[in-house]
Amino acid sequence: EEWMQSSWDFAKQIMPLLGAGVLVAGFLLGDATGGSGIIPGEWISGLVGGNSIFANFFAAIVGAFMYFATLTEIPILQGLMQAGMGKGPALALLLAGPALSLPNMLVIRSVIGTQKTAVYVALVVVMATFSGLIYGSFFG
Numbered sequence: 149e150e151w152m153q154s155s156w157d158f159a160k161q162i163m164p165l166l167g168a169g170v171l172v173a174g175f176l177l178g179d180a181t182g183g184s185g186i187i188p189g190e191w192i193s194g195l196v197g198g199n200s201i202f203a204n205f206f207a208a209i210v211g212a213f214m215y216f217a218t219l220t221e222i223p224i225l226q227g228l229m230q231a232g233m234g235k236g237p238a239l240a241l242l243l244a245g246p247a248l249s250l251p252n253m254l255v256i257r258s259v260i261g262t263q264k265t266a267v268y269v270a271l272v273v274v275m276a277t278f279s280g281l282i283y284g285s286f287f288g
Contacts, residue, residue, distance in 0.1 A: 193232025236284020
């Protein structure tokens with residue numbers, strides 16, 4: 149019975165976040181049936197379509213500075229991929245997003261200093277970029 153209550157409490161916490169992610173993705177990117185959102189698909193496919201180093205790097209940078217709940221990443225990423233985002237850049241965004249965010253960087257900086265934080269951020273972005281590039285080469 150305690151397990152059921154804990155599961156219900158957890159579901160009540162995550163459902164609003166998941167719903168918000170779906171709404172934001174639909175509003176900004178459109179829906180799966182081809183409905184258009186605020187951001188044109190041409191922009192997305194132009195910036196992060198395919199599997200170039202630039203597309204992966206741009207996705208990693210955007211992921212590093214985006215601050216959104218973990219549960220909203222999947223609906224947002226689905227919308228981006230339907231709008232033309234490549235699989236490699238999608239992975240780069242997914243890898244950089246949870247590892248970095250602006251508030252996260254500020255906290256890390258206060259603990260380990262500016263130089264080490266800059267190295268950490270650079271390593272996360274570079275590794276996410278190359279991971280996306282490799283993944284996109286095999287599965288894109």
